[in-house]
Amino acid sequence: MKQVTVRLFAVFRDAIGVNEIDLQTGAHTAKDLYAELCRDHRGLHHEPNALVAINETISDWNDVIDDGDVILLFPPVAGG
Amino acid sequence: MKQVTVRLFAVFRDAIGVNEIDLQTGAHTAKDLYAELCRDHRGLHHEPNALVAINETISDWNDVIDDGDVILLFPPVAGG
Amino acid sequence: MSFSISDSDIDRTALRKHLLNRSCGAFVSFEGWIRDHNDGREVLRLEYEVYRPLAVSEGERILAEALQRFEIADAACIHREGLLELGDTAVIAAAVAAHRDEAFKACRYIIDEVKHRLPIWKREHYGNGEAHWVNCQKTVEDAKAQS
């Protein structure tokens, strides 16, 4: 198990009601972690165009997460 | 013969040194008139991208000129 | 080259002055304005949430890409955050070049990338009191209704 911090933004934060979660997870990739969170938190849902950043770097959903990582879950962006 | 007024702009005016010429001409079209002026006035020359307006309307070089017409000879434009 | 996030009115005069360059003949700018409708709904105001650290680094990367891809001398972009009213400017992107073709292409590239890549989220407030996050398949309200 790894200890990670997940930060949530915009619709994801509003869905759960908190902007940060510390959790123990067995998830291998960022995608696995997102799926786990959707299972465990009512209201959080899969968004096909969501983005993920690991430790302040925009990353791939298949990137592996490590103990101590900070994972940013970005709902679909809508600048401009 | 027709009596017409020719107005010259920019490089054409500078080439002849006057901005307006009243003349008697046998020219049938605007193109003929331009060719006649190039023959009679040193310095005036054929510009492939020159434009012509007859009586304040942008016209075709093959348009016929009539007695009393005012012909505007525009050298190649360069706005902007 | 300058990218920034602003929590107050965008100063377009300063941005233009920053880009003024006597070797440039063409200046193209795009402004995104808050409009009163979207997808058939009346919009009253908008809220932009920005994750600044990544928005700034990604915004700077987009400008650097534009400078590499197009024959431009300089480019700049400012994006708002916070609550915006109708008619307010949400974003401005601009490029300067010797010739207009490259300035148009670069300006277009910058705003397209900004809209797709920056961690910025837009929440529309409607006439009926509702508010939805834009671009999301499900809104929080929808999600709650299903739970």
Next chain:
Amino acid sequence: MSFSISDSDIDRTALRKHLLNRSCGAFVSFEGWIRDHNDGREVLRLEYEVYRPLAVSEGERILAEALQRFEIADAACIHREGLLELGDTAVIAAAVAAHRDEAFKACRYIIDEVKHRLPIWKREHYGNGEAHWVNCQKTVEDAKAQS
């Protein structure tokens, strides 16, 4: 819709305000600036000669065409005449639309047509004291040398 010829500094703030529209999300503007070089020669200043009656009617026709061809709400253009210095704005063209794609296309269309169709002539003044009319195959000086 508004086209004009101006013999003093272009007021871009007024032009923008004129186009402000709460149903529009996109504003694209192009500015043509006097740059310090052209075709490898140092340019000191520029002179624009405009035949106003036809420049205005043709300019208005171009804006009307843009409104017909593109999904824009409004468009405007101002062109300078007279003597301009380096860094001065010679022309500004702008379009507003609900969406950016149409605003970009319309703005580009307007400036392209303005440069090709309006009876406006540009005379460049160079570092060596010479001045030439732009776009002409022969300049007056060339013509005189040959005569």
